[in-house]
Ligand SMILES: Nc1ncnc2c1ncn2[C@@H]1O[C@H](COP(=O)(O)OP(=O)(O)O)[C@@H](O)[C@H]1O
């Protein structure tokens with residue numbers, strides 16, 4: 001039986017045999033299917049090209065010999081070059097010369113199908129300016145997967161973000177440098193005031209004391225009982241002068257301990273703990289190296305000031321009966337540890353924005369690239385550990 005003719009086929013030729021007619025119909029049906037598939041493929045291709053072309057992100061495709069085979073509009077805008085001009089060219093001209101080798105190394109790895117995490121690669125515009133992009137790529141394999149036929153990469157422009165980050169980092173660095181500078185100005189000012197108080201006020205008071213002593217001696221020589229009340233007053237005044245001299249020396253020494261400048265940090269720490277022991281009656285044990293480490297003044301001052309504040313806190317808050325101090329001054333990081341056996345520092349104090357003493361210590365250490373840690377011991381007591389780098393971080397000059 002002959003098959004019924006297809007609806008829109010030309011009428012079956014009566015000159016052909018039935019077998020020939022059947023063959024012809026099959027051929028025509030095949031041709032139609034191919035044409036339909038081709039149209040569909042073309043549509044898909046156009047769709048993909050449009051997707052690629054109009055995507056907001058710069059997209060580029062290159063073949064295994066690193067020749068550019070696709071270059072979308074976003075890439076044209078990014079580089080100031082049109083696709084027609086760059087298709088078929090090697091990738092390398094896209095990278096600024098100073099980072100070209102690094103960029104090509106990444107590209108080679110990506111094109112070999114090796115794992116490529118997002119990487120930062122700079123791209124050079126036709127006008128010479130450079131933009132930084134974050135890249136993602138994937139390889140395209142032949143249908144059976146045995147061969148890599150292309151690499152497709154998509155970039156994300158992070159130039160503005162990088163600039164903002166850099167500006168933020170720089171301003172942080174400047175703030176820190178300024179803070180270091182202010183700290184050292186404050187220390188200089190304290191040293192100057194301490195010297196003036198010690199020298200000038202000290203001399204005046206000593207002069208006053210000598211005058212009082214002179215008057216006292218003269219009055220005594222007169223051996224006149226009616227002058228005794230005046231003599232008593234003079235003796236009392238001399239005692240006041242003595243007490244004032246002691247106070248002035250203490251204030252000067254608290255402002256800037258001369259021992260820190262004259263004899264170094266270890267002596268200053270020992271002097272400080274002696275004073276602390278005398279004032280509080282707390283048992284103190286101190287372990288410091290015999291040899292004085294050779295410190296920049298900022299470093300010695302930081303250790304010293306943090307130590308002072310720590311001891312003040314022990315006296316004020318800890319209710320301790322013993323304090324142990326250990327200083328380790330070797331290696332890249334030098335540490336000062338102060339351990340008391342008191343009630344232990346409150347968790348709340350550690351995070352309180354009002355603990356200005358603790359914050360001040362941390363800030364001082366931070367400025368020099370170090371840290372201060374406060375630890376509450378399970379067995380009671382507090383450990384304060386100061387870690388500072390033996391070498392100071394680089395600081396811009398402000399003079
Ligand atoms: N060695 C210590 N033992 C117990 N508590 C402490 C110790 N050092 C600090 N603290 C606690 O931490 C708080 C914050 O200390 P700080 O910032 O120096 O402020 P201030 O000494 O002016 O109170 C103190 O009020 C105290 O409660």
Ligand SMILES: [Mg+2]
Pocket residue numbers: 309312313357358
């Ligand atoms: Mg305090």
